[in-house]
Amino acid sequence: xAKPRELxxxxxxxxxxxxxxxxxxxxxxxxxxxxxxxxxxxxxYAQALADVLADLYAPELAERFPLLRQPGRGxxxxxxxxxxxSNRGLCGAFNANLIREARQRLATLEEQGVVVDLHxxxxxxxxxxxxAGRAVASQRIDIGDRPTPAHAAELIGPLAEQFxxxxxxxxxxxxxxxxxxxxxxxxxxxxxxxxxxARGAASGGDRAGAIANxxxxxxxxxxxxxxxxxYVQNQLYRALVETAAxxxxxxxxxxxxxxxxAGDMLDVLRRTLNRARQAQITxxxxxxxxxxxxxxx
Amino acid sequence: MQxxxxxxxxxxxxxxxxxxxxxAFDGLVGILPGHAPFLTLLGQGRVRVRRGSETVExxxxxxxxxxxxxxxxxxxxxxx
Numbered sequence: 001x002a003k004p005r006e007l008x009x010x011x012x013x014x015x016x017x018x019x020x021x022x023x024x025x026x027x028x029x030x031x032x033x034x035x036x037x038x039x040x041x042x043x044x045y046a047q048a049l050a051d052v053l054a055d056l057y058a059p060e061l062a063e064r065f066p067l068l069r070q071p072g073r074g075x076x077x078x079x080x081x082x083x084x085x086s087n088r089g090l091c092g093a094f095n096a097n098l099i100r101e102a103r104q105r106l107a108t109l110e111e112q113g114v115v116v117d118l119h120x121x122x123x124x125x126x127x128x129x130x131x132a133g134r135a136v137a138s139q140r141i142d143i144g145d146r147p148t149p150a151h152a153a154e155l156i157g158p159l160a161e162q163f164x165x166x167x168x169x170x171x172x173x174x175x176x177x178x179x180x181x182x183x184x185x186x187x188x189x190x191x192x193x194x195x196x197x198a199r200g201a202a203s204g205g206d207r208a209g210a211i212a213n214x215x216x217x218x219x220x221x222x223x224x225x226x227x228x229x230x231y232v233q234n235q236l237y238r239a240l241v242e243t244a245a246x247x248x249x250x251x252x253x254x255x256x257x258x259x260x261x262a263g264d265m266l267d268v269l270r271r272t273l274n275r276a277r278q279a280q281i282t283x284x285x286x287x288x289x290x291x292x293x294x295x296x297x
Numbered sequence: 298m299q300x301x302x303x304x305x306x307x308x309x310x311x312x313x314x315x316x317x318x319x320x321a322f323d324g325l326v327g328i329l330p331g332h333a334p335f336l337t338l339l340g341q342g343r344v345r346v347r348r349g350s351e352t353v354e355x356x357x358x359x360x361x362x363x364x365x366x367x368x369x370x371x372x373x374x375x376x377x
Contacts, residue, residue, distance in 0.1 A: 041307035048303055048372045052336065052361060149305040149374070217321065217337040226338050227361060230374050237305055 004280065007273040011266060018262035024090065025255035028248045032181060035145065035245035039178050042241055049231050050197035056220050056227075057196040064221070066164040067194050067228045078115040078168050080137070080159050081105060084175040084239055085122035086247040087141055092254035094176065094184075094247060095124035101186035102174040114169075121155070121240070145247065147240035149233065156191075156236050160229065163192045175239035176246035182253060184246035191235045194228060298330045299368045300346055302355055304376035310346065310355060317369060318345045319362050326362070328369055335364040339373055 063069065083102040085095045102118075102125070109116050117137035120126045126139045143151050162168040171192035176184040216223060300317060302310040317328040320342030328335075341358040356377035363370045 038306065042305060044301070044308050045303045045305045045372060048363075048370055052363065052372075214334045214336045217323070217335075223336065223338055223361065226359070230359065233374075234305055 004273055004276045007269055007276060011269045011273065014262050014265050014269065018259055018266070021255045021258040021262060025252055025259055028252035028255060031145065032245065032248035032252055035241070035248050036178075036181070039238075039241050039245050042238055046234055046238060049227065049234060053224070053227060053231055054197045056224050061221070061224065065224065065228060067160070067192065067232060068196070070193055077113055078117065079109055079170045079172060080117045080119055080162070080168055081109070082119045082121065082155065082159075082171065082173045082236070082239075083125045084173065084243045085120070085125035085128075086243070087123040087144060088247075088251075089124065090254060091247055091251035092257075094250035094254075095122075095128075097186045098174060098176060098243075099125060099128050101188060105172065105174060105188050117168075119155070119159070143240065145244045147237065147244055149237050152233050152237035152240060156233050160192065160232060168192070173236060173239045175243045176250075178242035178245045178249070181249035184242075184249055189235065189239065191232055194232060197231075298328075298332075300371070301368070302344065302346075302357070302371045302373065302376065304373055309376050310353060312346070312348065312353075314346045314348050314369075316347045317371075318347075319371060320344070320357070321362065328362075328364055330367065332364045332369075334366075335362070337362050339371070344371055 061068070081102060083098065085098050089095070106116055106118075118129060118134065119137050120129060120139035121141075121143055123141040126136070126141060129136050140155075156171075159168065159171045163171060170190055172188055172190045174186060174188050177187040178184055298314055300310065300312060300314045301308060315330070318325055319328070320326075320340045322338040322340045324340075325342070326337065339357055339360045339362055342356070344355045344357050346353045346355075357371065357373035358375045358377075360371070360373035363372070
């Protein structure tokens, strides 16, 4: 049986660890709240942009806009894969899941004979691919958990240029979709070429085709040309914001589990300690009694 | 009429208005209640939303302005 002194030392150590995990859990909870608010606040813009594009879009226009052009002859078999991970760890399998999704997509694309440029956002993804020894087209670790539309613009700008120039046949993003704090599946989204948004249910059936009655200034063609880049940029922005929120959700869950198991460990350790302490007392009493009896006898 | 000014990050302004002046791509446009359905690109400048004697000013750049029925949506890539 373990010595009481040894047990006390371990209890202290587990208690200290539990204090840290509990604090991290609370910090993650409050950051999650704010990150979640940002995800919700970003929805009206995305919805408004998608509604207008859906109204203006016509399939016959696709050929005329470089951003809508489906890959065909004359484009390189090259795809840019943007992987968004977090800068910090201690969030369970969050980054591992994202990296696995990216590696699967990478394998699928390479099987089809496509050259893949990896663009990494976040320290964890960068660290993994450095370890795996794979060449990376770009990486940045300065975005943190408060991404802005400007960050998205910086990321997508060069990729959109390459896409328009025809040196890329597509741009895909691997990110954590934020369905809820506990459901954040890693997702691959193709943001270029643009898939025209479907007329959303939110815009209602009565608005379908209503754009024909609009006064358009300038022409539908020019409006589309200006708004498409904003739409692409916004998709990336949303991927960044959702991943940031998902990270805090994952960390909260991981830290809650850690705090709970520290509690379970403490229960067991305290029970063992008490048993050892009682055994020691019982032994001392029986030694004293035995000694006294020996003196009387 | 109802006005919403939306940026990628959040809804910046939401409320009723008597008149709006906004910077379109080719110059200022004024919107009064009862305006015909209208869609235009935004340039760079300040949106002025007037209600009674109060005026709210918001700087915008890029995006679009949409008038549909009695609601005006100003969707801007950057709001300052």
